[in-house]
Amino acid sequence: EAYKQEMAAYEASTAEAVEAFRIKYLGTKGLVKEVMGEMKNVPNEQKKAFGLVLNEFKQFAETRYETLKSLGAQEDHAHGNQIDWSLPGDPVAIGSRHPLSLVRNQIVSIFKRLGFAVAEGPEIEDDWHNFGAMNLPEDHPARDMQDTFYISRNPDWLLRTHTSSVQARVMEKQKPPIRVICPGRVYRNETVSARAHCFFHQVEGLYIDENVSFADLKQTLYFFVQEMFGKDVKVRFRPSYFPFTEPSAEMDISCLICGGDGCNICKHTGWVEILGSGMVHPKVLENFGIDPNKYTGFAFGMGVERITQLKYQVNDLRLYSQNDLRFLKQFTGAI
Numbered sequence: 001e002a003y004k005q006e007m008a009a010y011e012a013s014t015a016e017a018v019e020a021f022r023i024k025y026l027g028t029k030g031l032v033k034e035v036m037g038e039m040k041n042v043p044n045e046q047k048k049a050f051g052l053v054l055n056e057f058k059q060f061a062e063t064r065y066e067t068l069k070s071l072g073a074q075e076d077h078a079h080g081n082q083i084d085w086s087l088p089g090d091p092v093a094i095g096s097r098h099p100l101s102l103v104r105n106q107i108v109s110i111f112k113r114l115g116f117a118v119a120e121g122p123e124i125e126d127d128w129h130n131f132g133a134m135n136l137p138e139d140h141p142a143r144d145m146q147d148t149f150y151i152s153r154n155p156d157w158l159l160r161t162h163t164s165s166v167q168a169r170v171m172e173k174q175k176p177p178i179r180v181i182c183p184g185r186v187y188r189n190e191t192v193s194a195r196a197h198c199f200f201h202q203v204e205g206l207y208i209d210e211n212v213s214f215a216d217l218k219q220t221l222y223f224f225v226q227e228m229f230g231k232d233v234k235v236r237f238r239p240s241y242f243p244f245t246e247p248s249a250e251m252d253i254s255c256l257i258c259g260g261d262g263c264n265i266c267k268h269t270g271w272v273e274i275l276g277s278g279m280v281h282p283k284v285l286e287n288f289g290i291d292p293n294k295y296t297g298f299a300f301g302m303g304v305e306r307i308t309q310l311k312y313q314v315n316d317l318r319l320y321s322q323n324d325l326r327f328l329k330q331f332t333g334a335i
């Protein structure tokens, strides 16, 4: 009874005082626990009666604690310590899209408007999809054009060197007409510098149908460049070599950085190479059971880093993967 009076008289005007009450009476080393511990010393025939008194005591303490808590809250309220719902919230820092994602999305959306579907595939590939099917048999010298990372556990596995491997996977499953673009990350064993990296991103495209011609290839890529860089940009095709296309061509655009006056990007030529392309080699079609006498097609492949460099004047490839906020924040708000 004395303890009850003590508790009833306990005043707590602050949250700390309420907490002190809890610790003193209801805590693990508090009075209620201590008195409960006495139970073992009580003779058996009195245990029941003692238990009832104890329970009542415990409930009294708990009720008093709840009362003090709510009184404390009212007190807080009276002193204006309540939550101010009108306060503006803490600002949430919103990130921005990576420039490579921005440009990849733009490329994809231009080709989507021309009816191209998006196809994706694995970054760890087997030799067949990356090389063999693309008309690069094992001892083909053109394999040296793309320094390859092999997976040591299995010499048949490698990190894809181009997303042509995805085109191979599409032709494996789908019959013409085929009209796909394949965006994705690719890997090459090169020393990292301002101008080269051991991974980069590509968008490759493939169009196979009856009567697809080199004129279709040129017109499609010309349309792409104008949508991407504007109507004034000039384009030129140069003959080139890829094992999977014949004939092959590389496409240059007039240098957007110096406008033709001469800079490091265009090596003072006024032109920058942006993609490789060509008519799909009949051997490649045959590899997938597509009749080269009935169907023809064109393919192309471009590096997203290069296009981004021209679009946003990025002068060092390493910036793309260093996660320096001073660089990334410049793209805030761009979609």
Ligand code: PHE
Pocket (backbone or CB within 6 Å): 161, 162, 163, 164, 204, 242, 245, 276, 277, 278, 299, 300, 301, 302
């Ligand atoms: N696969 C080539 C590369 O990665 C690009 C390319 C694709 C060229 C399609 C021609 C046709 O370099």
